[in-house]
Amino acid sequence: MGMLDGKAALVTAAGGGIAGAIARRFGAEGAAVCCVDVNEETVAKTVADIEAAGGKAIARVCNVADEAAVKACVDETATIFGKLDVVVNAAAASEPLHTVANMPLEVWQEVLDVNLTGMFLVSKHAIPHMQAAGGGQFINISSTFGHIAWPQRPAYMATKGAVRQLTRSIALDFAPDNIRANSILPGAIETNRLLARTPTMEQVRAKMVPLHPIGRLGQPEDIANAAAFLASDQSSFMTGSDVFVDGGFTAV
């Protein structure tokens, strides 16, 4: 008996490290999972993993900033699974290092479109299905950089701060529909994304581990554990919360 038996979930960025781990965990816990990503190859791999482990999943290639594509993807998921009651909003882009004054407007706009408007669009089109299902859960991936600052990432941080408040807005407005919404704020999680700015994981560890009192980088499974809890009925009184999963990074 899984924690998420009978639930139907949609997970964006499911080809990536963190959301991929969430999708696999949801599948293992009994949820039917629609894995969404812009990358066809990586999302197919996540689905294959879920199926190989005996779970149920489908793959959809979709850009979350494209409203028509999002609506089609969400509606199709509900049709195939018979409902949609869990959404994990994890799709996010990050700018190349810039400060405000030297960042081109287009770079800013692109990060806002994916990280913020994409989350708005997926949520907007998922809500009617959750209402029809009698309730639902949103798990929105913010970041410790939605809480504290870091050099040269203004657009990423602005969107991650905005995600926390968008989540509270959903929590307030849809509480009467039995829809809950919570943010997860991960610390440094060991994924390929960390290698975008630092050549090797050893160098990432040397830089980031000392900032995490727990003494290691987080693993994607650490975030998946929190997401499974928030998607399950164990968290039935939690809504509008910021769930820090950061090894103590922001506690000091």
Next chain:
Amino acid sequence: MGRLEGKVAFITASGGAIAGATARLFGAEGAAVCCVDIVEENVNQAATDINDAGGKAIAITCDVTDDDAVRTAVDKTVAEFGKVDVCFNAAAYSEKRHRLADMPLDMWKSVIDVNLTGMFIVARHVIPQMQAAGGGSIINVSSIYGVVGAKERPAYCAAKGGVRMLSKSIAVDYAVDNIRANSIMPGPIETPRLLARNPSIEAVIERHGPRLHQKRLGKPEEIAQTALFLASDDASFTSGADMIVDGAYTAF
């Protein structure tokens, strides 16, 4: 001797109540003020009031989402007053009440454009001037709804949460240039804008109930006084801070 003697301030939305009160106070404290607003009549009035009171001000009509227009406005301020070393970013508006699933994408985007991208655009053009001036203070108006949720205002909440982190991003990246950046989070303030959404001040006080611990709304001048502190050298070690000015609204 005013507390802002010798400083030059660029103030957006200064045709409005909060930024208007700030512009008048800054003018009275000796700053030369560039009053910016999208409504020509209101911004002219703010500049006239400052000049009539013996201060120094110019008015510029400008849409903060227009990158070229903002650059021109900042250049004009420098041409007139020689530099810019204080920036009060207050341009914002709120959507008509909608729950997320009922909000048209265009409405979401227009709120994000003004409230969040507008602040990015103003910041990117004032920062080089502050660097040239040897330092500066950026004051971004967030909201208590950048900290807690508000009903039926998803875009406003998201944008104000974004503003909070954008300020911290600037604070970290430009500390080396002697530029400080802080957010102010006003609670409910007695302004014409508030009355446009509500039948009366009494109705607003009634609606907020026990959270208004002082049994009154805040006044625009109370936000202006906080801005004065942040603009002045009294705040020389205050950067990246959230200044909550809400009569304990969010403390309870």
